[in-house]
Amino acid sequence: MSPVDRRLFTHMNWSLLGIMVLLFGVGVMNLYSASGFRLEEGMAVNPFYQKQLLWGLMGCGVMVAVLLFDYRHLKTLAWPLFVLTICLLAAVPLWGKTIYGARRWLSFGLFNFQPSELAKISILILGAKILARGQEPMGFKQLAAITAVGLVPAALIVVQPDLGSGLNLLLLLGGIILYRGLTARVLKVLAVAVPALVPMGWFFLHDYQKQRILTFLNPGNDPLGAGYHIIQSQIAIGSGGLWGKGFLSGTQSQLRFLPEKHTDFAVAVFGEEWGFVGMMILLALFCLFLASMFATAKEAKDRFGSFLAAGVFFYFFWQILINMGMVLGLMPVVGIPLPFISYGGSATMVNFCLIGLVLNVSMRRFVFKQT
Amino acid sequence: MSDSKHFDQESPQPPKNGLILLQCLIFGLFCVFALRLWYLQVHLGKEFAEKARENQLRQELVYAPRGLIRDREGRLLAVNEPAYALGLVREDCKDVDATLAQVAAWTHIDLDELKRRFARGRKRVKPFNPLILVPDISYDLLAVIETNALFWPGLEIVIRPKRHYPQGAVLSHVLGFVAEANEEELERDPGLYLGDAVGKQGLEFVLEKRLRGKKGLDQYEVDATGRFLAHKVVRAPEAGANIDLSIDLDLQEFAARELEGRSGAVVVLDPDNGQVLALVSNPGYDNNAFVLGLSPEQWQALRDNPRHPLQNRAIQSMYPPGSVWKLLVGACGLSEGVIIPRNTVYCPGTYRLGQRVFRCWKKHGHGNVDFKRSLVESCDVYYYHYGERLGVDRISRYAFDSGFGKLTGIDLPHEKKGLVPTREWKRERFGEPWQGGENLNLAIGQGYTLVTPLQVARFVGALVNGGTLYRPNLLLDAPADAQAELPLSEAHRELIVEAMVATVDDPHGTARRLHRKDARMGGKTGTAQVVKIQGEDRLDTYEMPYSHRDHAWLASFGEKDGRRYVVVVMVEHGGHGGSAGGPMARAIYNHLFGKE
Secondary structure, three states, X not given: OOOOOOHHHHOOXXXXXXXXXXXXXXXXXXXXXXXXXXXXXXXXXOOHHHHXXXXXXXXXXXXXXXXXXXXXXXXXXXXXXXXXXXXXXXXXXXXXXXXXXXXXXXXXXXXXXXXXXXXXXXXXXXXXXXXXXXXXXXXHHHHHHHHXXXXXXXXXXHOOOOHHHHHHHHHHHHHHHHHHOEOHHHHHHHHHHHHHHHHHHHHHOOHHHHHHHHHHHOHHHOOOOHHHHHHHHHHHHHOOOOOOOOOOOOHHHHOOOOOOOOOOOHHXXXXXXXXXXXXXXXXXXXXXXXXXXXXXXXXXXXXXXXXXXXHHXXXXXXXXXHHHHXXXXXXXXXXXXXOOOOOOHHHHHHHHHHHHHHHHHHHOOOOOOOO | OOHHHHOOOOOOOOOXXXXXXXXXXXXXXXXXXXXXXXXXXXXXXXXXXXHHHOOEEEEEEEOOXXXXXXXXXXXXXXXXXXXXXXXXXXXXXXXXXXXXXXXHHHHOOOXXXXXXXXXXXXXXXXXXXXXXXXXXXXXHHHHHXXXXXXXXXXXXXXXXXXEEOOOHHHHHHHHOEEXXXXXXXXXXXXXXXXXXXXXXXXXXXXXXXXXXXXXXXXXXXXXXXOOEEEEEEEEOXXXXXXXXXXXXXXXXXXXXXXXXXXXXXXXXXXXXXXXEEEEEEEOOOOOHHHHHOOOHHHHHHHHHOOOOOOOOXXXXXXXXXXXXXXXXXHHHHHHHOOOOOOOOEEEOOEEEEOOEEXXXXXXXXXXXXXXXXXXXXXXXXXXXXXXXXXXXXHHHHHHHHOOOOOOOOOOOOOOOOOEOOOHHHHHHHHOOOOOHHHHHHHHOOOOOOEEOHHHHHHHHHHHHHOOEEEOOXXXXXXOOXXXXXXXXXXXXXXXXXXXXXXXXXXXXXXXXXXXXXXXXXXXXXXXXXXXXXXXXXXXXXXXXXXXXOOEEEEEEEEEEOXXXXXXXXXXXOOOOHHHHHHHHXXXXXXXXXXXX
């Protein structure tokens, strides 16, 4: 085995790694506060932050594993991985475990596994592989072909039912398609067709989903039910003011007015305790985080690498947009977590894994020559 | 070796427009959220801080009283009483395990059961609202818990209305009962909350929507330490609708007393609109026990009781109609033109069909019998004769048209259809064709035919009222619901009614016990065999084991001073219809019309 090339380290996107570690640190610290005075069971502290740290360490292991091989091998793996994903997704309705009324999990004895998480990774790799081919903007035919590929796993996820993850998948793919570029004609048609088709989607929504959208439009309607999340999260964030109430001092979260405060609404705890200043720093961190992925996409050695980095960019971009939009009352309540800030085991693992992919692309951006 | 060889070289140029897009997105994200954050935290910050610091809003549901149920005179049949429930406010509770253990010690409820309730409740109840652990606690326990409240923060007494049925078993089959909503009902109905009572049986079940009402919403302002500051009614609770039944409580209680000690049913109808004045099924059960929650032993005892107290015999038990069925076969024969009223059939006491001999209940025969006498003395041979000529197809079609073999549609759950046999039914059920001899059994109400007491009452009501089959109705304000007309001409209908009157007035009539001078009475008895009689001689009723004794039917009507009633009495294993059902029906008419 040849000794490890030093350029692998010099070219690595260290700023991305650094910002990620910072964000993760902020997240764990925030979870400490969110769970610090948790008395829901009337018992001792429930250490979500400890569990999150543990997940992070495991995520690091996954990330290092992802760095070890040349990302270009993924091109040959793209289709087999995609087929495996489809098989697992198809297995969910047959052997899946039902939790909270939705069948999303496959049980492997010790742990439960959500194939929809794997679907995000495999659609990302496959999308990057297919779209990296060719230069010119895409026409209708190509767009239809790639959309068809994406709709298969998305449909399987939506029927679980997990509308959030299904949409996430399509948005991710859509992001990569936009990155590739569309012909002016396609763009014009889409600009007309999409706003016309969106209202039709209303009929496909479950009642509770419709309720959420209606509640978003008028949260006062149902202050104890669906509107509760929206109202309480805005009160928490807004009451933080300019400087915040200080670490561990958020009354809204400590008094348990804020629901889901360690998962989807975790950033509201941060906003309450650190105020506008803290939130601006966090927002800036997220933007820098995205910008350093942009840098890798720009400087990648080949188009596949560039598309991979862009795909990961969109993966995080949509989640940040949707989660913060929801918490800040700009969007309806959708169960999508904020990367690195919300508690979540498999999400953390996937996040680390994807960052590993981008680092992998950045490490190998020089033309490799045998020494 | 070089990795590069494995990969086809593609253009190294990333898409230029794509890169611009990414930059724009980052910029846009920053701007939109920065503006929103400034708006929420700086611009509106003071207002939100105010809301958060001083005026934390808590909202609590206010129970809406369930609608009352009254009889036709306004007497209360289902009421609400205050009940004291024990709830747990998770947020205020320091040690849930210890608290649950203490509650288990006080109430003698299994700790595991309490833990299950707690786990179920956690999903549905907000941490600052009381999670109901015990829906109903006694006054003694209430005193103990209130005294110790200081030591067990989080425990809270919640006062809620509880259903009570003053008459208990007398009306249990009509009213049914409410009980705590189970997981499935909570899942299905978003208007229900853990610990709520919901109608499970009878009218409580059927009228759930009208009776329930709507919960109110109270808003409390609490400070950051959870102390209550102010109170505002957001939405007042809406009481459920009160419901008036057509039931006459006095009559119901009287009929229940008459049936005491027997298994059976009594139905009293107003034939002119289908209103049910009494619907008694004996034995009943104490529906109040269900409201409190049955213990497994109580439930076991009710379920395994050989006399099936949970069964509503008036609508859920199906019996062979016996000779009461001759009213229907007679009507069928008249309508089909097969029976000519004046023509007589000679009854020697037996009727021969092929090799088989069918017996009349009167061993030595009735002699020459015309239509009227066939009903008055309930001659079997007459109906064997015409049953053979009418055949199963005509009889069963006529029975369906007269409302048998289908639901009456009364406002009660789990009604049974009864059974009207047909050729197709027999082939499907037994894989055998219909036998000629079965026509004969069919004609006297033995064999496969099964009816409910309510169906018989509705049929007799139609004979009396001019031929209209009304849906039996328990609600006082519901309009009469005519479902069908009997396929019977006016002259024939009057002929049958006259024969029923003669059955009471004739000294040989089987229902002569009903006779009274001040009212026009009519009736038809029935004695339905439970076990096939083998051999020559019938045993007397008292010589037979209880479960082999015949079912006794008495279907009757009475008319006095413009008031008309239909009374149907059915006594399981009561023996002869006239002697078992007659005195009961007579007593009921005494109650309705006054003593003679």
